[in-house]
Amino acid sequence: MGFQALCRSRHINPVEMLAAEGLSSTVLRIPDLMIAYDSLAHVLNHTADVADYPLFGLEMSKYQGLKTFGPLGLLASQSATVAGSLEIIEKYFHFHASGVIMNLVPHGKEMHFCLDIMIDPSISQEQLLEMSLVLGYNVLCELSPEFASQTSIHFRHPALAEPEEYSAITRAKLCFGQERDALVFPARLLEQKPSPASDEVKNYLEAFLERESQGHEQPLQHKVSKLIYELIPTGEATLTTIAPMLGMNMRTLQRELRQQGTEFRTLLDDVRFEIARTALEQNHSITDVALNLGYSELSAFSRAFKRWSGVPPQRWRHNDHAPRMMH
Known part of the structure; x- marks a missing residue:
């Protein structure tokens, strides 16, 4: 900058x-x-x-x-x-x-x-x-x-x-x-209690959320998903954290997501699945993927991945989803 x-x-x-x-x-x-x-x-x-x-x-x-x-x-x-x-x-x-x-x-x-x-x-x-x-x-x-x-x-x-x-x-x-x-x-x-975020910080966040929108307003669920993606590695991808970042309380955010036909938990799972797929395709260890997504136990991640994809992560990696090697 x-x-x-x-x-x-x-x-x-x-x-x-x-x-x-x-x-x-x-x-x-x-x-x-x-x-x-x-x-x-x-x-x-x-x-x-x-x-x-x-x-x-x-x-x-x-x-x-x-x-x-x-x-x-x-x-x-x-x-x-x-x-x-x-x-x-x-x-x-x-x-x-x-x-x-x-x-x-x-x-x-x-x-x-x-x-x-x-x-x-x-x-x-x-x-x-x-x-x-x-x-x-x-x-x-x-x-x-x-x-x-x-x-x-x-x-x-x-x-x-x-x-x-x-x-x-x-x-x-x-x-x-x-x-x-x-x-x-x-x-x-x-x-000291921190001062409220300045308009400059809020405007930067808005620009961050809109960067791929080419000037068009992004749906709320897109903004929530983008923040989840950014915050998952920190362990702070929660409704409690994200609602005030978007200038809302938790109930308002939940209500508006329901009106768009989704909910916070669904968006969180979607982002986790996307990150997990990418990491598995890049041959990261399944244990590392689980830990990076906030799962303290490998079994809990395996159950979640099977719920998302229909198969456990080990089988998903060894099926047709695995990356092809080319000369």
Whole structure:
């Protein structure tokens, strides 16, 4: 988020910057595509060099916030406390970005939200770290405005520019040459109730749900199914979670789905079956498929799969449904 706009503002061709790392311009049009973290670091470093602008990564964070996490961001904003919001982000962040380790560490009356990026150690991380930690600061401020003046950002690396250049981009207090890369704030702020999700976050969610609709309103059951698909790996694909994400209470959502001739349980089973079929075709182990779909016992998954398909998963895989091998 923000890469293309920031490149244009610096009179740089973003497509050329991506191509230098072997990345397609498709990533600019489809924000849900995943790219390697090493590649992201290379792109940021190269673009900062071409632009002769050492704060490129930091300025990218101006375009980012809770919306960057898509449905996960909206889910986090619905927690009872900021601590709960951070737990959700920390627990499920690997679905958004694998290769990042986050830890919330008590330190006296302070909390340190530490960040470690697991990329090739030969790659300079300064651009990536400044973008990521200031993004984290933006998220904290969205969750509760009190974080704005009481949070400092610690970086292990030295400053890349003069203090006034940093302060022109972010109001966060920045500390360089520290022991850890972390957000530091008073522990008591974790008990704050998160602010309601902003219109920007809600609008992003709506765009996420409508992305394949070519401008047409999608049926409610499509939106529910898309959220189920996104949230199944987190274990949060429940009526309790999804109804408020769509601006409804549970009874209203159930009633409207019934009016469309379906129900939440049916949509959940349909999505589980779709994910299970795809995983089995890709030769994932049946145990892994069951666990990823939220089944604690293989027997429960096997019974469910037989209900969906008419045969157990083992037989389904070895029948004509198995992928054909071709030279």
